Amino acid sequence: MTIAPEILDRFLNGMPARSDDAPVGVAVSGGPDSLALLLLAEAAWPGQVRAATVDHGLRPESAAEARWVADMCAARGVPHHTLTPETPITGSLQAGARRARYALLDAWREREGATCVMTAHHADDQAETLIMRLNRGAGVGGLAGIRAINGRVVRPLLGWRRAELQAIVDAAGLTALRDPSNEDMRFDRARFRRHLADAPWLDAQALARSAANLAEAEAALGWMAERLAAERIVETASGITLDPSGLPAELVRRLLRIVLRRRESGLDPSGPALDRALAEIALGAQVSLGDLLVRGGDIWQISTAPPRRTGI
Numbered sequence: 001m002t003i004a005p006e007i008l009d010r011f012l013n014g015m016p017a018r019s020d021d022a023p024v025g026v027a028v029s030g031g032p033d034s035l036a037l038l039l040l041a042e043a044a045w046p047g048q049v050r051a052a053t054v055d056h057g058l059r060p061e062s063a064a065e066a067r068w069v070a071d072m073c074a075a076r077g078v079p080h081h082t083l084t085p086e087t088p089i090t091g092s093l094q095a096g097a098r099r100a101r102y103a104l105l106d107a108w109r110e111r112e113g114a115t116c117v118m119t120a121h122h123a124d125d126q127a128e129t130l131i132m133r134l135n136r137g138a139g140v141g142g143l144a145g146i147r148a149i150n151g152r153v154v155r156p157l158l159g160w161r162r163a164e165l166q167a168i169v170d171a172a173g174l175t176a177l178r179d180p181s182n183e184d185m186r187f188d189r190a191r192f193r194r195h196l197a198d199a200p201w202l203d204a205q206a207l208a209r210s211a212a213n214l215a216e217a218e219a220a221l222g223w224m225a226e227r228l229a230a231e232r233i234v235e236t237a238s239g240i241t242l243d244p245s246g247l248p249a250e251l252v253r254r255l256l257r258i259v260l261r262r263r264e265s266g267l268d269p270s271g272p273a274l275d276r277a278l279a280e281i282a283l284g285a286q287v288s289l290g291d292l293l294v295r296g297g298d299i300w301q302i303s304t305a306p307p308r309r310t311g312i
Contacts, residue, residue, distance in 0.1 A: 003043040007168070011040045014156035016149060018115065023050045025114035027105055028080075030069045030177035033120035036165035037157060039172055041118060042078065050112045051080045054101045056089060065177050072174070083108055094187060102153065109152060116154045121146050124162045127204035128192045130211045135192075137271075140250070144218040145211035158208055225254035233259055239303030244282075253278060256294070259302050264290045 003011075018024075026041050028034045028051045041049045051073045055066040066082040073080035083104040089096040105117045126145050133142040148155050157165065169176050196202060232243045232255055240259050244252045253274065260267045267290040269277065277287045281296040288294075293305040 003040060003168070008040070008043050011156060012044055014148075014159060015044075016116075016154065018045075020115070021048060023112050023114040024048050025105070025109045025112060025117040026051050027101075027117055027119045028053055028069050028073070029179065030065050030072075031120075031179055032166045032169045032176035033122055033157070033162065035172075035174055035176050036168040037118060037120040038073075038078070039168055040156075042076065049078050050114055051078050052083055052105060052108050052117075053080070054083045054104055056085060056097050056100065058089065058093070058097065068177065081108060094189075106152060116152050118154050118156060120157055120165070121155045122157045122160045122162055122165060123204045123208040124193075124196070126158050126211050127202070127207035128189055128196060130207050131196070132188055132192050139270075140214055140218050140221060143211065144215035145208075147215060148212070158212070159205065161204060221250065221254065225251055225258065229255060229258050233262075239263070239301060242300040242302065243298075244300060245298065249278070256281075256300075260289060260292060263292055263302060263304075267292070 024041060024045050026034070026038050026049055028038050030053065038049070038051060051069070053066045053069045055062045057063070070080045070082060085100040085104065089100060109117045129145045130143060133145070136142070146155060146158065148158055166176075196204070228247070228251060232247075234241045234243075240263060242255055242259055244255070247255070256278065257268055257270075257274075260269070269289060277289060277294070280287050281294050281300060284296040286293060286295045288305055291305055293301075293303055295301040295303075
């Protein structure tokens with residue numbers, strides 16, 4: 001199959017510049033979106049593409065689907081690996097699978113010497129994510145949605161519609177696999193996908209552009225907070241002080257999260273719990289967050305909380 005020059009140009013414009021001939025990784029589930037991504041990547045970098053399929057083992061047919069992808073890639077001369085988690089998925093099924101998937105893909109990328117791993121998230125995915133997070137009352141960071149670049153993960157199709165990607169697969173004469181979980185109404189994303197399909201007046205590409213704009217705003221706020229941290233956060237013998245005076249609430253929120261992450265690895269409260277804590281601290285109260293104690297006032301004091309007393 002030959003990709004039309006204008007389609008290939010559009011794809012390459014969504015990719016960060018490449019300065020070497022290192023392999024390029026593509027995550028391929030066998031669905032229409034990831035097959036379209038594979039076809040575009042092959043056309044852009046012939047001979048440099050490496051493909052991987054993550055088989056979580058959550059459905060009886062998943063192993064056969066991974067073999068189908070492997071056979072399809074072999075027929076196209078694309079090296080392929082099937083990746084499986086070493087331990088079962090626990091907790092939230094979708095969140096746990098997502099964490100395992102990206103960990104497996106990144107380890108595979110390193111073994112392959114690939115510059116990045118591309119995933120096939122597109123404008124419809126972005127629109128679903130934005131509306132889901134609006135419905136949960138997310139802030140700027142959450143509404144930034146799916147990032148186009150997140151570390152070594154690159155998502156070059158965020159400006160493409162699902163139907164456009166299906167058309168690329170159809171033109172190649174391929175029949176994509178279908179994941180039944182995409183239509184399982186037990187999952188939030190499947191429900192929101194159905195609602196979006198029933199609301200054609202919503203423009204998925206416009207929603208995706210809004211998410212991209214919010215991602216830029218999120219990056220700008222993060223940039224400003226990191227620079228303010230050098231001025232407003234001071235290490236002391238007993239802990240850390242934070243000067244919130246005159247700052248907008250959003251920057252105070254970000255500075256406090258910076259302090260908490262510095263003092264206790266993994267501590268990063270957000271949402272309503274952080275809102276309640278900030279409101280109390282701003283009134284001069286003393287609040288426990290993880291193993292830390294935050295005392296309000298003109299200058300906030302952050303220190304390790306004293307050991308809790310236990311009964312005999």
